[in-house]
Amino acid sequence: MPQAPGSAASPLGSVDKALLTLDALARAGASGTSLAALAAEVGANKSTLHRTLAALRHRGYAEQADDGTYRLGPAVLALGTTFLAEENLPALLRPALEALCGAVDELVHLGVLAGREVVYLDKVEPQRPVRVWSAVGRRRPAATTALGRALLAAGPLRDVPDDGALAAFAGSDTSVERLREVLARARSTGVAAETEENEAGIACVAVALLRAGRxxxxxxxxxxAERLAGDARAARVAALREVLPAHLPAGLTIPSA
Known part of the structure; x- marks a missing residue:
């Protein structure tokens, strides 16, 4: 029976078989795979695997297409959504935030989009003091923050948006033209930024965390601001692109440059 590298034998073979089947279905993708191919990959005979698949189908974790092939079912998506729910993100991403903070010795924030605003879910303070008013639970207009711009560029305003869509997010906080400009730059580079638009002397750079492209x-x-200019800025952007992804949970990525 195939096992994860370095893993011991499963304490419950039938459960392990079901989990290996889910892994194989995930690798097969939306096009699915046949019972015979699954049996060969999982290391089970077809009659045993057929019963496993029947149980997975019963609970919605697998489904069978008209041509007889099997693929993942919608219940798997619900698991992933729950795992990455807003209340879980601070705990899941804390190691990545700490690694990034340690690499650059700067204040690091985690945020999510809530309507037209960004909500700060977590932060990690550097060893050296940074005079920034910052608090978990704080809300700021998405259009004027690096966090919000990263999220807008990768999500609601990912494609070239019309003026109406831009105006809805710009509100009275910025102009449509300015928002269009900063989002276009964020989409092209994979990194969003703001300099002294929220606090004098303070700048931010940010990346979105993507799951299945969203x-x-x-x-x-x-x-x-002086530490987010020139070579210093390049070093911090490099850390966002290199240090952060190395510590993200499986399934999360950042936009490509």
Missing amino acids: PVAAVSITAP
């Missing part, structure tokens, strides 16, 4: 949150680095 943003679930964003992470930012906040620092004095």
